[in-house]
Amino acid sequence: MRFSVKTGAPLLALALALSACGTSGGDDEEASSGGGEAGTCEDVAIGYFGALTGAAANLGINIRNGVQLAVDQFNEENADCQVSLEEYDSAGDPNQATGLATQAIGDDSVIGIVGPAFSGESDTAGPIFAEGGLPTISASATNPDLSQNGWDTFHRVLGNDASQGPAAATYIADVIKSEKVFVVDDASAYGAGLAEIVEESAGDAVVGTDTIQTGQTDFSATVTAIRSSGADSVFFGGYYAEAGLLVQQMRAAGVEATFVVADGVKDPGFIEAAGDAAEGTIITCPCLPPEEEQEFYAAFEEAFGAAPATYSAEAFDAANVMLEGILEGNTDRESLLEWINDYSGEGITKTITFDEDGEPENISVWAYKVENGEIVADQEIETN
Template sequence: MRQIFVRAIGGVALAALVMGGAAACKQDEGGSGSSDASKVCDLKIGFFGALSGADAGLVTPGKQAADMAVKQYNAEHADCKVSIQAYDSQGKPELAGGLATSAVNDAKVVGIVGPAFSGETETAAPTFQQAGLPVITQSATRPSLSEQGWQIFHRGVGNDFSQGPAAASYIKGLNPAKVFVVDDQSAYGAGLADEVKKALGPLVSASDKATDNQQDFSAIVTKVTASGASALFYGGYTEEASPFLKQLRAAGYKGAFVGGDGIYDANMLSVTGKADVEGAVATCPCAPATAAKGTFVQDFQAEYNAAPGVYADVAYDLTKIFLEAIGEGKSTRADIQAFLTSYNKPGAASGVTYKWTDKGELDPSQVRVWAYVAKDGAWAPDKEIPKA
C-alpha cells in the first residue's frame, strides 16, 4: 500500500558503492593534453516510478521524455552511449526498497530521475543516501522529503507548501460556502490535503479518509452530499479518485471537484468518463508541457505521435542535466552529486532555472503552480495560480 512508510534498505553491503559509485568505461582518445582524453561511456541513468499499474499515467510521459533525451544524446555520441535503466515501482512503497537496492548495486547507475511519488521516495531515499546516488524527482511533492538530511535528494518542482495554498486559493475563487476534504492516507495525498485544509481554514466543514484500492465510496459520498459543501478537495491518486468522482456524480453531487497533481493524468479522464469528469480541476506545480520551449513539443509529437503529458518537460530537463554531467566527464556518483550542487541553468523544455537549496528544494523563485480543467475529454490549462 502506498501509505505504508517502510524504510527497507536490505542486507546488502553498500560500502564499496559509496566509495566508488561508477562503472564508467573510459575511452582513451589521445594524450593527456586533449580535452576529450577521457570520455565517459556505458553509464546508466535510472528512471524510478510507477511504469505500470493504475497510476502509471502520471509517470509514463516522463519516462518517454527521458528516453527521448537519451536517444538524442546518443545520436550525438554514437561512440560513447548512455542508457536508461527503468525501475518500475508500480507506485508502491513496499516495492521501492528492493528496487533502490538493485539500483545502487548496479555501479553503472550514476543518477536517478525520480522516484516519482512521495511514499516510494521515503522508502528508497535512505538507500540512495547510503550509496551516494544522486536523485532528482520530477513529481514527489511531500515537503518533509527535504528535511531528512539526504544530501542526494533534489526536487525539480515546487513542493506541497506551494501547491497546497495554491489549490486553496483556487477553491476560494469559486466562492464556496463550505468545502469537504478527502485524502487517501498516502504520504502525498495526506500531506497535500493537510496543506489545503490549513490554507482554507474555517471554510473546511468536514473531512474524511479513503484507503488504497478502495472502490466503494458510498459512506464518504453520503457524508459529502449531506454536508452541504459546494466544493470538494481530493488529496490522492487517480486509482481511487476516479471511482469516487463517478459515485459522487451518481449521487447527484454537482459541486466542484478539485484534486492535486495526483489526478492530473490521462487515466483520470478516460476511466472516469467524459460526462462525470467534465469540470473537474487538477492543480500541479508544473506548467503545461504542451507549451514547452524549444523543439521539445515537436520532437515528442514526432517520437510518440502524441502530445507530451504531465511532467514530461520536467523529466526531459532533469535527464538532460544528468547527461550534461556525463558529457563533461563526470563518471562517479560523487562527481555528479557535486555537479548538481552547483548547477544553475534553465531547462531546455520547461525554461525553469534549476538551482537547488542546500536541502535539495528548487529555488522558490522558479516554482509555479497551474490549474487544469477537464474539458471535452482533455485536460485544458486554466491558469497559473498567483503566489500567495
C-alpha cells in the same frame, strides 16, 4: 496570492546545448574533474525509478518517456559518450522501493536516478540512495518532508505541496468562491500530506474530512458525508483511479460540488474512470503545460506517437541536468552529485537551480480544467 493567465513561456532550444559549458554549476576545470574525460564516457547509465505498471502507471510512463527522449537525443548528438537508461519499475508501491533502490546502488554503471516518481516510494528509497551516494532528481514527488531528511542525494525540479496546497486553497476561495470545502485523502504519503496542507490553508471553510484507501471502489459512505455537509467544493488528495470513481459516484448521488484535485489526477486515466462526471474538474499541478514548449512537444510526439503529459517535460529537464554533467566528465556518482548540487542552467520548464535541501529555487503552480473531455490549462497561480 494573485491569479493570472500566463501568456507564454520562453521557447528554449530543444536540448540543453550539452556541448556548451556555460550552463554548468561550476567552472570548466571543476566540471571536468570527475571520473572521465569531458566529452567521452563508457559504461555509464542513468536510471528511471517509478511506476511503469500498477494503478498509477500512466504518470510513471509519462516521466520515463521524458527521460528516454533526453537520453536518445543525447546519444544521437554525442557519438563518443553513449549513456544507457536503466528502468526500475516500482509499480508505485513503497514496499517494492527498498529492493529496487538496493538493486540500483549495486549497479556501478548507474550514476544518477530520475525519480523516484511518487512520494511514498521516495520516502522508502531515499535513505538507501543517500547511503549509496546515488544522486536523484525527482520530476514529480511533491511531499514537502522529503527534502527535510538530510539526504544530500535528494533533488526535485518542481515545487512541493507546501506551494501547491496553499495555491489550491486560494483557487478554491478566490476563483471558485467556495464557502464550504470538504477534504478527502487516499491515506498515501502524497495524498494525505497534500490534503492536510489544503485543509490547514482553507481554515474555517472546511466543513468535513474523510479518508479512503487506494484500490477502494465503493465511496458511498464518503459521498453521503459530503452531501450531508452541504459542501460546495470537494478537494481530493490522491491519484486518478480513485478520483475518477469518487467524482462519478458523487454526481450519481446528485452532489454538484466543484471537484478539485491535484497533480496525481492530471492524467487521461481520470477522465476514462470518471466519464462525463469529470467535466468541470479543477486540477492543480506544479508543472508547465507541455504545449508551452512547442519544439519539445513536437519531438516527444514524434518519438512516442502521443503528446507529452504530466511531468514529461520536468523529467526531460531532470535527465538533461545529469546528461550535461556526464558530458562534462562527471562520470561517477560523487562528481555527478557535486555537479547537480551546484547546478544552474536553463531547462525547458524553468531556470533550474537547487537550494541546500535539493528544492528548486524557481516554482510555478498551474490550474487546469476538464473541458469537453480534455484536460486544458486554465491559469497560472502566482505563488509569491
